[in-house]
Amino acid sequence: MISYLFKRLLELIPTLFGITLISFFIIHLAPGKPTDIFTELNPKITPEAREKLEKYYGLDKSIIVQYGIWLKRIARLDFGESFSSDRRPVMEKIWDKKKPLLERRLFVTFMINLLSLAIILIIAIPVGITSATRRNSLYDKITTVSVFFGFAMPSFWL
Template sequence: MLRYVAKRLLFMIPLLFGITIICFTVMHLAPGSPTDLQTQMNPRASLEMKERLRSMYDLDKPLYEQYFKWVGKLAVLDMGVSFSTDRRPVADKILERLPITILLNVLSMLLVLVVAIPLGVISAVRQDSLFDRITGVFVFIGFAVPTFWLALLLMILFGVHLGWLPISGIRSLNYEYLPPGMAFWDLIKHLIMPVLLSAFGGLAGLSRYMRANMLEVVRQDYIMTA
């Protein structure tokens, strides 16, 4: 077991190296540069200012040197400073939003497991029934519909037309002044759409996977004999 784990960990080294190479290449192939982002909207930006920015971000160095400096800083979680007006470290901004990201992922995963597993099992037990066909249509829609498009539709319907759910943020502006019960409900309302959309594709995939595996087990000789 220890040997297997060590082997897998060793395989991660070339994998991570390949990922960093691809990310670095894509960043350099993308149109524009970090200096353009900071100077295009500034009418007073001069060529000298652009050159100073290039030097500050090491963009005047050879590509291999840029790559090794970038990887070295990434290894110690030094991601530089944000281009936004607050000029805060990128790592701080990521850490600030990490709890909400983890919460959304955990809730969507729980929803997928709680709903998809029973759906798949029931569909397998009642193969070719009306329930199985309805879930089959749901799975097809889950695989076919782009999540971003569905998100826009839900925002327009429940956020704009009906006004039932908020369409942005994680809490209302008056959240701090709400009583505990109302504050909790406010948080739930802000989480409903993101969690449902995050779980949408997973529900379709896992339910179909569970159905296929359940059918395979049900058709085994020892099950048929029993």
């Protein structure tokens, strides 16, 4: 059992590495540069200011160096500064210690996910068991079609 767990943990390392690699490069496949948000909205910005922004965000370095810097920051849970007007660190915005626990964004997100998981389990398990015991019945066919419609439906409709 221990060897199986060790093997699974070793498989986790390249999987996580692959996920970070794909995430990073998909972000860089978007047209333009991340600094275009600032520079296109401000027509008075100078080329020197644009270069300063690129240097600040590390966009003047090679893509491999950028990935290494990004990976180190992610490992330290340093998600950078928010692009909103207050420019606070993202982690501070997610887990604001000044607010009570019930008002923190990460806690609220966790509770919403936990509630949705509970609702899914309360509904899905009994429906699935009932559908399995009444195989090929009208109930089974209706629930199967309903599940497919539920999966096909965009999340913003729910």
